[in-house]
Amino acid sequence: MIIAEQKEITRIIEMIDGRRSVLVAGCRSCVAVCQAGGEREVAALAEALRLHAAAGGLERSVETVTVERQCEKEWVQEIAHLVEGKDAVLSLACGVGAQVMQALYPEVQVLPGLNTSNMGAPVEQGVYEERCGGCGDCVLHLTGGICPVARCSKSLLNGPCGGSQNGLCEIDPETPCAWELIYRSLVRLGHPELIEVNIPPKDWMPSRHGGPRRIVRKSAVLSDEERDRGVGL
Numbered sequence: 001m002i003i004a005e006q007k008e009i010t011r012i013i014e015m016i017d018g019r020r021s022v023l024v025a026g027c028r029s030c031v032a033v034c035q036a037g038g039e040r041e042v043a044a045l046a047e048a049l050r051l052h053a054a055a056g057g058l059e060r061s062v063e064t065v066t067v068e069r070q071c072e073k074e075w076v077q078e079i080a081h082l083v084e085g086k087d088a089v090l091s092l093a094c095g096v097g098a099q100v101m102q103a104l105y106p107e108v109q110v111l112p113g114l115n116t117s118n119m120g121a122p123v124e125q126g127v128y129e130e131r132c133g134g135c136g137d138c139v140l141h142l143t144g145g146i147c148p149v150a151r152c153s154k155s156l157l158n159g160p161c162g163g164s165q166n167g168l169c170e171i172d173p174e175t176p177c178a179w180e181l182i183y184r185s186l187v188r189l190g191h192p193e194l195i196e197v198n199i200p201p202k203d204w205m206p207s208r209h210g211g212p213r214r215i216v217r218k219s220a221v222l223s224d225e226e227r228d229r230g231v232g233l
């Protein structure tokens with residue numbers, strides 16, 4: 001899932017300065033799970049913004065909505081009646097959701113209420129850790145199911161670097177050395193020999209280095225004839 005966290009309230013207040021009507025728009029997916037932009041966070045932030053406006057004698061209406069997935073236009077289209085006439089939408093979705101919102105409503109400014117951080121997972125209540133760097137060429141089958149790109153501080157494909165101490169990373173002594181985790185996992189899986197496999201330098205073109213990525217799933221793309229018939233609408 002995508003991990004994000006809410007911007008400082010002072011930054012948010014700066015962003016909405018001068019706006020008289022704001023729609024705080026959350027998302028029920030990833031950002032709800034990581035407690036950054038779900039229904040509860042939307043309600044709390046909206047209330048804080050209302051209190052701030054009242055305390056400063058500002059004339060500002062703050063409405064709320066939370067959609068199923070802000071990254072899919074089908075869900076975002078459903079709130080057109082709420083977006084219409086607003087000075088701004090304060091998006092509590094990830095950066096993808098905020099952009100889908102902006103593309104659908106180009107006349108209304110969409111402000112990012114969250115800082116989108118990474119693709120990760122909850123490891124315990126309230127703690128989320130990065131797990132995938134989206135490299136576009138997964139090597140988990142060679143690394144015991146532990147990502148060297150996202151979990152090694154140096155993204156080493158053939159580690160370890162030699163600097164770890166007591167199983168902890170030399171860059172961040174609170175983080176386990178990914179390559180020690182990889183080795184232990186390979187041993188547990190009965191394939192310690194895989195640690196010897198030399199992973200060749202990655203072609204980073206399928207990653208960010210090739211520019212914005214696009215995946216076309218041919219089986220799901222509509223033909224011209226289907227589009228004419230309105231299939232998928």
Ligand code: SF4
Nearest residue numbers: 132133134135138147
């Ligand atoms: S190897 Fe690449 S695709 Fe696989 S988990 Fe790591 S960053 Fe993600």
Ligand code: SF4
Nearest residue numbers: 152161169170177178
């Ligand atoms: S100590 Fe381990 S995790 Fe840290 S940079 Fe070196 S190999 Fe990577």
